[in-house]
Amino acid sequence: MLHMTPTILKNFFSKSATRLYPVKKREPFDNVRGELDIRIEDCIFCSSCRIKCPAACIEVDKKNKIWQIDPYICVYCGICVDHCPTKCLYFKGDYRAPVAEKAMKIEQKREETQSK
Amino acid sequence: MAPTIIPFGPQHPVLPEPLHLKITTRDEIVTEVVPQLGFVHRGLEKLADLKDYNQLVQVVERVCGICSCIHALTYAQAIEALMQVEVPQRAHLLRVIWSELHRIHSHLLWLGLLADAFGFESLFMQCWRIREKIMDVLEATAGNRVIISVNVVGGVRRDLTKEQCQWVLDVLKDVEKEFLALEKVFINDYSVEKRTRGIGVLPKEKAYELGACGPTLRGSGVAQDLRQTGYSGYGQLDFEPVVEQDGDSYARCKVRFREVLQSIDLVRQAISKLPEGGEVRVKVKGNPEGEIISRSEQPRGELLYYIKASGTKKLDRLRIRTPTFANIPPLLTMLPGEDLANVPVIVLSIDPCISCTER
Ligand code: SF4
Ligand code: SF4
Numbered sequence: 001m002l003h004m005t006p007t008i009l010k011n012f013f014s015k016s017a018t019r020l021y022p023v024k025k026r027e028p029f030d031n032v033r034g035e036l037d038i039r040i041e042d043c044i045f046c047s048s049c050r051i052k053c054p055a056a057c058i059e060v061d062k063k064n065k066i067w068q069i070d071p072y073i074c075v076y077c078g079i080c081v082d083h084c085p086t087k088c089l090y091f092k093g094d095y096r097a098p099v100a101e102k103a104m105k106i107e108q109k110r111e112e113t114q115s116k
Numbered sequence: 117m118a119p120t121i122i123p124f125g126p127q128h129p130v131l132p133e134p135l136h137l138k139i140t141t142r143d144e145i146v147t148e149v150v151p152q153l154g155f156v157h158r159g160l161e162k163l164a165d166l167k168d169y170n171q172l173v174q175v176v177e178r179v180c181g182i183c184s185c186i187h188a189l190t191y192a193q194a195i196e197a198l199m200q201v202e203v204p205q206r207a208h209l210l211r212v213i214w215s216e217l218h219r220i221h222s223h224l225l226w227l228g229l230l231a232d233a234f235g236f237e238s239l240f241m242q243c244w245r246i247r248e249k250i251m252d253v254l255e256a257t258a259g260n261r262v263i264i265s266v267n268v269v270g271g272v273r274r275d276l277t278k279e280q281c282q283w284v285l286d287v288l289k290d291v292e293k294e295f296l297a298l299e300k301v302f303i304n305d306y307s308v309e310k311r312t313r314g315i316g317v318l319p320k321e322k323a324y325e326l327g328a329c330g331p332t333l334r335g336s337g338v339a340q341d342l343r344q345t346g347y348s349g350y351g352q353l354d355f356e357p358v359v360e361q362d363g364d365s366y367a368r369c370k371v372r373f374r375e376v377l378q379s380i381d382l383v384r385q386a387i388s389k390l391p392e393g394g395e396v397r398v399k400v401k402g403n404p405e406g407e408i409i410s411r412s413e414q415p416r417g418e419l420l421y422y423i424k425a426s427g428t429k430k431l432d433r434l435r436i437r438t439p440t441f442a443n444i445p446p447l448l449t450m451l452p453g454e455d456l457a458n459v460p461v462i463v464l465s466i467d468p469c470i471s472c473t474e475r
Contacts (some may be wrong), residue, residue: 001363032260053171078273
């Protein structure tokens with residue numbers, strides 16, 4: 001134990017190594033893959049994201065202009081973002097918020113375009 | 117006394133992974149050990165039939181969380197060799213940087229777990245506290261904390277700016293300083309030595325014979341490190357494998373301890389050798405064809421990929437042999453003759469990663 005004592009003593013007088021989350025939050029780093037989002041106005045429903053996604057969690061319905069993702073299958077690899085021709089997919093810096101109901105996990109996010 | 121059979125795992129406090137050992141003891145001394153595996157088989161190799169070869173990068177990354185970057189590297193370099201893709205120098209060195217950062221955080225995690233296994237809680241916390249800095253570096257440079265998804269067939273997806281490199285070096289300086297403060301604890305501390313020295317001895321010949329790999333092998337005095345083959349950017353860096361002679365848990369702990377320092381040095385070397393600007397990713401066209409074996413050094417030892425492709429988008433066969441698989445036979449020879457109370461520490465001393473063994 002003796003060799004650990006200086007470190008332990010130092011820790012007594014230095015500030016805590018952890019943050020009081022969620023009271024104190026760390027600013028996310030730049031370009032972190034947090035929550036995947038889409039600017040649906042820019043989407044051309046080309047389906048490249050659906051084809052390239054390794055987790056197969058995106059569905060694109062060209063006819064009804066629906067783009068949907070199962071965020072609980074998504075592995076946050078960012079391959080879809082790399083391949084989107086219109087750059088309408090992007091990551092928010094913050095992680096996806098936890099949900100209370102488990103049933104929500106299988107539900108898919110559905111966004112529709114405004115008709116022009 | 118008649119022999120007693122004691123089940124160790126599949127759920128055991130020392131490691132959250134499902135390894136089951138059927139331990140036969142006589143007067144609390146282990147006489148025989150029979151392992152049982154197969155609790156977390158996920159069929160990742162089978163996915164090679166279903167996904168195209170680019171998507172498989174994300175699949176193999178999930179073979180093992182802790183060394184995900186090195187799995188992707190090994191896979192990518194195999195496909196690149198099959199398709200004769202020339203990866204830019206800068207990408208090679210970036211791969212080394214991220215791989216070594218993975219090695220540092222993996223070893224810090226293990227050192228913490230070892231401390232936890234023999235009940236040294238504050239040392240455990242201290243290791244993980246240092247590790248957190250490395251996780252921050254990974255998150256800031258690659259986008260995710262653990263499975264960073266930077267490798268692709270043809271290079272890497274992210275680049276480091278000059279400022280980022282400087283920041284990484286600054287963080288590593290901090291990490292090194294804090295880590296060296298733990299040196300005396302791991303190397304000289306009475307309680308650490310008491311629980312690890314002379315425990316779970318694996319003699320040099322046995323280690324070689326049974327095909328041990330990684331720190332388990334080097335802890336027994338065999339200087340063999342796959343990085344010496346110079347794959348990816350390692351050929352340009354200057355390093356010697358870390359070797360200890362005793363072959364006990366203490367030696368394996370020392371090997372890992374010194375490897376963290378070695379990895380810090382390798383990241384520094386790689387950053388200093390990064391060529392100016394230029395591409396980090398080349399476009400890959402066509403499909404792979406042929407058979408190949410690709411090897412690399414993971415934090416736990418030698419990783420081997422066998423790939424067979426026949427010119428279609430999907431591979432014919434993907435076979436992965438992970439280091440823990442090679443280290444299980446040596447583990448079984450370390451255990452007999454030991455006190456039952458030492459079993460958790462010995463099991464941990466090979467750094468078992470069961471989910472990657474079973475894929
Ligand atoms: S790749 Fe981009 S533009 Fe194409 S469907 Fe996906 S989100 Fe829309
Ligand atoms: S981040 Fe990866 S897993 Fe998630 S939707 Fe995009 S491609 Fe699919």
